[in-house]
Structures are given as C-alpha cells and as structure tokens.
Amino acid sequence: MQNKGFAGIIGVAREDITPPIGIFCRNWGAAKHDAATGIHRPLSLTALTLRESPESLPLVLIDADLGWFANVEYGQRFIQRICAGLSLPAERVIFALTHTHSAPPLVDSEPHWGGGELLPLYAKRVFEASLQAVSRALASAEPAFLQWHTGRCSLASNRDLTHGDRITVGYNPRSAADNTLLAGRVSRANGSCMATLANYACHPTTLAWENSLISPDFIGAMRETIESHTGGAPALFLQGASGELAPRHQYVGDTAVADGHGRQLGYAVLATLEDMDLPSHVLKFTQVVESGASLAVWKPERHILPSVLEAVIRRVELPIKDWPSAAELECQYHACGDRVMAERLRRKLFIRKALGDDGTFPLELTGWRLGDAVLLGTMAEAYSNIQKHLRDQYPGNPVLWLNLINGSIGYLPPAPLYRENIYSAWQTPFDSGSLELLTEASGRLAEELLQAS
Numbered sequence: 001m002q003n004k005g006f007a008g009i010i011g012v013a014r015e016d017i018t019p020p021i022g023i024f025c026r027n028w029g030a031a032k033h034d035a036a037t038g039i040h041r042p043l044s045l046t047a048l049t050l051r052e053s054p055e056s057l058p059l060v061l062i063d064a065d066l067g068w069f070a071n072v073e074y075g076q077r078f079i080q081r082i083c084a085g086l087s088l089p090a091e092r093v094i095f096a097l098t099h100t101h102s103a104p105p106l107v108d109s110e111p112h113w114g115g116g117e118l119l120p121l122y123a124k125r126v127f128e129a130s131l132q133a134v135s136r137a138l139a140s141a142e143p144a145f146l147q148w149h150t151g152r153c154s155l156a157s158n159r160d161l162t163h164g165d166r167i168t169v170g171y172n173p174r175s176a177a178d179n180t181l182l183a184g185r186v187s188r189a190n191g192s193c194m195a196t197l198a199n200y201a202c203h204p205t206t207l208a209w210e211n212s213l214i215s216p217d218f219i220g221a222m223r224e225t226i227e228s229h230t231g232g233a234p235a236l237f238l239q240g241a242s243g244e245l246a247p248r249h250q251y252v253g254d255t256a257v258a259d260g261h262g263r264q265l266g267y268a269v270l271a272t273l274e275d276m277d278l279p280s281h282v283l284k285f286t287q288v289v290e291s292g293a294s295l296a297v298w299k300p301e302r303h304i305l306p307s308v309l310e311a312v313i314r315r316v317e318l319p320i321k322d323w324p325s326a327a328e329l330e331c332q333y334h335a336c337g338d339r340v341m342a343e344r345l346r347r348k349l350f351i352r353k354a355l356g357d358d359g360t361f362p363l364e365l366t367g368w369r370l371g372d373a374v375l376l377g378t379m380a381e382a383y384s385n386i387q388k389h390l391r392d393q394y395p396g397n398p399v400l401w402l403n404l405i406n407g408s409i410g411y412l413p414p415a416p417l418y419r420e421n422i423y424s425a426w427q428t429p430f431d432s433g434s435l436e437l438l439t440e441a442s443g444r445l446a447e448e449l450l451q452a453s
Contacts, residue, residue, distance in 0.1 A: 221262025
C-alpha cells in the first residue's frame, strides 16, 4: 500500500488543553483521590484539516488527549456545538478521544466531587481550543500528500484473562493480540514532514488508581519520540478497535512505565515511516542489469495520488439489553454506599438515560474516504475483530478504524463473550450480536465509499 493516499490542501495545528491541578480526575472506582495533584505531561489537542481544493469544505479531524464523555447526552451536545462553531455538517467533523484514563472526564459535575467545580470551565477551554486549532490549521493549510504504510507494534496485548469462574481485565498471555500499526505521513510539496498519524489499538491504562497526575499516558512519550525525529511535526494518535487490548504491564502509578510504552510505540511508528517510499513516489521496475547476476533495478517514480474526499454518517440499529429503568438505577445509585459500585451505577445510569425506552439504539457510524484510504469509526469501544475483518476485506486499501469518536457509550464485544462473566459484556448496553451487525454495516459503507467517483 506504499502508493496509497490523498493529495490536496492539508493543514495542522495544536493547542494545549492541560487542565489545572486540583480538577476532578477520578476515573477508577478503586481510586482514593478525587482531584489531580500534579501534571505528568501536558495534554494536547491537534486538528488536521483536509480539502480537495482551497474552495471546498474541509474534513476536520481533531485528536484530543481526553478519556471519554461520562454522559452520552453531554457528549452529543458538545459535538453539536463544535460542528455549529465550525459551520460544518456533522459528517465532516471527527472529534477523536485518545482514551487516556488520566484526564478529567467531560461531564457535568456531581456535588460531592472534589475539584468538580473546575469541570465546566475546563470543558469550555477544550471547546474553544478545538475551534482555535481548526482555524489555525485552515489558515496555514497548503498543498500536501497524506500517505499510509502498515507496520507492527507489540505494545498491545489481549486483556481478557480467565480467572476462576470469570474473565478479568488484565494481561492474557494465552491469546494473541492485533499488533497492526497503520502509520500516516503528511508531506509538503517540498518533501518535508508536516504531520504524522498513528492508528493503533491499545487502551491507555498504564496509569491507574494509584496515579493522581494529569497524563496523556503512553501517548505523550509517543508524540515526543516521533516529533523529535520529524522536525517537530505534530504526531496524532488515533485509537483503534481496542476493546480487548492494553499493555501487558499496566495499572501502575509509575509514570516511567507509561513513558517506556510511549517510546516503544513511537519507535515503531518511526520504523514504519522510514520504510515508506518518498512522498508521492512509488518504486517501479526499470531494467535488468547484467552483472555477476541478472539484477532487477527498481527506482522511485512520481505517482499521482487521488484528491477524492467523501464523508457520510450511517445509523446502525443495535439491540439494547433489558436494563432497569433510569429511575430504578438512580435510586440504586443514591442508595449505594460502596465507592466502587457507586461508580459503576453512575456510568450505567447516564447510559440508560441516553438510550431511552426503545429496543434498539441508532449508533452513528462515520465513514470518510481519504483518496485511496477509508476511515470508519463510532463512539463505541469495539473489539479488534472489526478492524481485522475490514482490513482483510479490503487488502488493497488503507483502512483505519477509530473507537471513541464524537462521543462514548460502551463496549462492543463478540457475541460468544455474552455467555461469559466478563466486564465488556455486562458493562455495555448493547446486546449480543451488536458487534457483528456493526461489522456488516461497516463493510457495506467501506464499499460504498471506495466506489464513489
């Protein structure tokens, strides 16, 4: 896929979104703290804009060092405000969460949260940073090429570990993990690097309940590693289908472990980039030279990349479990005296409120065509089955899958796991077969996008 990509008008810009010390930042039921006590690394928000020509509407990809929207309705309102602020239809905007578990959640504060009073102002800052980054990216945009290459990284491992009569969330050495790394390089017309992208599936759960520092987890050191070798060109991290994938060594308070993970991924991205052909070139067979052997000579030749951009949203009706009503869950939540169980109930309550009383939920599936490449994603946390299936289905095209875009809602595990006592199956509001339905719909959408003229 060395010669696959997009040629057009591309821009990139970054804003700092590091929250203040003291903000509510408890993302683990086992955590003893509510508020952040310091900063490991700054959080950033990076915008990439793509246009076919200076006059065309852009596609806007925002990569933010954030974990999740702790309330589905809150997330939907937030994304709608961004689209309105950019004067763009929803299908042309992707707000992608890196899924760090060491950043404040985007949600309305609860009265008992220490540092919760800082959340509204922080959400306002993230919103304003999004508009500012996009504005600067559009203003600085120039003719450029976006090309892709597939590499490998062994950071991610399977995290569904059978322990007794249940499956726990932790390193499972007996199951292989999807180690696919799809690296993107944005190059200016003169060949210099404008930005890099890493589409990789791995939960940023290195740092857990023992950590009280604001952190992008391994993504911070990944960016630092890549950018130090690309002249400071911003590096974007696009979270893949990581439902069952995480580092082997995780749930620690030691930030050095997260930095080591980031360097591991960063060097894997750099190795993949080094293996790429020159920007907008492809190796072509030119001649045979007779020497001690008959030598086949290949040389780089200019290659014209397509300038086609497409963006659509499809809604996939997924079956919902027979959960208690929102009123029942609210009563259970307020009556619960256990900190861990209360956190589980709170998350379930907000999901139930957003789902309504219907038997299905219209999950938004966003699809982009970027020249030869296809990008697909939803707000759910799909297992890696979906990205492996799509890449097998379209081996001649770069296929990106993104979890946690334009919101967050719940897991999508394979149907057989619904028969097991496993977190991803009992946490999700979606019933058995939902991942399979989404996979089928995604395949159809990819076909539609690739056939578009």
